[in-house]
Amino acid sequence: MTTRNPYFDPEESMARQTDGTSVEHVLTTMAQKYIGDHPMHAPVYRVSRKQPIRKGEDHRYVFPGDVLFPPGTTGRKAYAWAKLWSPEAQTFPFSITCLGPVKLYHNGEKRFGSSKDEEGAAAQPLRLPVPLTKGWNHFVLELERGAGAVFGTSNRKNFPYHFLVPSVDRDGEEGWLYTRPTDDPLPGIPAMSVLEAATGAEWLPERDPSEEAAEGEAPGADVFEARPERLYGRRDGYAAYAWTEIDGRLADGEPLALQGTAYGPIRVQLNGVEVLRQNRPGDFRVPIRVPAGIADLVVRSECGSGGWGFRLTGASLAGKLRTPRRAAGAKEPWLYLGPFPAADAVDITDYLTMDALAAPEGEEPFYWRTASPVGFVRPFLENERFGKWNYPLGVTLYGLLETGKTLGRPDILDYVARHVEFASSRFAYSLWDRAKFGAAGINNQLSHVDSLDDCGSFGALSLLADRAIRPLKGVREAAAHIAEYVMHRQDRLEDGALYRKVGVSPSMHNTMWCDDMYMSVPFLCRFAEASGDPSYVSEAARQLLLYKKYLYMSDKKIMSHVYDVAAGKPTLTPWGRGNGWVFFSLTELLTVLPREHDAYPDILRFYQELAEGYLALQGERGLWHQVLTDPESYPEASCTSMFLYGFARGVRNGWLAPELPYRKAALAAWEGLCEAAIDKRGNLYGVCRGSSFSFSNHYYKHELSWNLNDTHGIGIVMLAGVETMKLLEVLGSGRKKEQTIG
Structure with a gap:
């Protein structure tokens, strides 16, 4: 007697649809659903400030007591405030280490207060579940003099959360605000974003005067001045770049006037085409025609005898400039990159993709920054899946890649390539970002490899994509890094x-x-x-x-x-x-x-x-079970797909004899997946979540449950489908475009 499907009603199954066991139909449905659910969003670029509160290698923020309570101050307490976005209401286990007395407030309510036995230099991390609300969650730490704390995610590999500055004044920035030492409690524990002045407290780090000046300018201000010496000092024989975007949608197709004063030699590019070169200080004026859409305006400024930089004047560009790539937290519409030796041949368009770290020979590497000497622009991965580097996604993309090849779908292959290149092109940058800021905002696993999980699966997929789709930026460099780890450091x-x-x-x-x-x-x-x-x-x-x-x-x-x-x-x-x-x-x-x-x-x-x-352990409907030897454990889709894959490959390549039992098992497994694990919308059921381990089967059967659309299984099922198609072609069963079994 066949047991009831534990996942959904048979009427909802893929198999009940007209083309339900057509491999091509199933693959198309699953691939399109995955891609539609995970669009190709770019990184989010945010401003991070140079300040004492920064992430450690475990992606928790370190609150250093010796810096927050500097010598010469008398206050007993200091406060730190930040916010975190949660896409849904959930209880998340944070981690806190109390180097001294600590209180934690969440959305205005006290959630934790340390006890004596939880405090001190030898204190161990404490697991701290916090019920997050959907949307913004505000956190406030109260620290006592002479000590500090470490607080943040308890899972740096899968949830490397970064907190954002919570005030309206600094909206979009990454990081925390903190107070000077004080004997007075906060007038109120902040539970929402407000102006800093409205909290009744003075918050650090202090803002740069240039930011406050920029904030006070009218949106249509017609004067802008760039002074690279504020960022780099006087550097004779060096050049720096200032970059902004012009919103051509507001230009009405009319020529605009680029005019002002250069303090040293300058060159100006519009969308990569040079429109002005002036080798001496002085005034300039040049008409430019901005195409419809968003245009990149880049000014190269060289340090000469009169300094470097430039001043733009006139109303022609007023209100039409915006910060490149919508860098959150930037107060001015310009970003800066430098300094480069002036003699270097630099193609600045290489850096407008914002995936490249500038590293002139003999110089320290650098990246884009704001006009503030303490403001640094950084990319952060805030997508749920697209662009992320981890081992389940390596398998998922492998399935998508083979599906794209088999179905002749260049759009699917392009999706795979762009996901891989999102991560691989920023490999060198992410190593630098981790070294400079404590933990990388992107490539959290690839930039900090300490296990095979971090590198092998996605590394294998990236090499395949680099060969099968197109050469992908950074893949070979990342692969060499991984090979060195596997062979010499694991x-x-x-x-x-x-x-x-x-x-x-x-x-x-x-x-x-x-x-x-x-x-x-x-x-x-x-x-x-x-x-x-x-x-x-x-x-x-x-x-x-x-x-x-x-x-x-x-x-x-x-x-x-x-x-x-x-x-x-x-x-x-x-x-x-x-x-x-x-x-x-x-x-x-x-x-x-x-x-x-x-x-x-x-x-x-x-x-x-x-x-x-x-073969001896295949269960009902052609599926295998979570515990292979226990037919009462739930039917599990990812292992079923891998056994199907292995059998089909073995039959095709002559590795199995006699081959008939394995052929039957593989085809039965595909039917079983379509009947009991894949619904008509392309959702995948019965994929075991990420595991720990145990000496007892009870853990795997009763505690290690399954997830819907888990990335441990989506790609494997697609790979199983691809192998089923290849097997059917070898057997001569059905037409290529309408492979059916049953």
């Missing part, structure tokens, strides 16, 4: 097996996870191809055979999820997706491992043994 046992000496929590220290085969093997295979060095493929084979030694359950021909190095034994828990990662990785290796390679017979035998074990 922890290993004495026999060379990769393992997790330090996990994301103490309970995960000194463990070996079968998941890590997917986090390493596909990347090593792709990097071998990209670098032309076959030793990386040999390393991939070695790792799989080492993991077999530690995690293979020979009686069942399946894998244990984790090996506890400290205990010296495997957990013997047959988690579905963990097994799927190993099986998937074996097929990735077998497609590139030469048959004459010494390890080939052992790798093929390992694959065949696992295939036999998984």
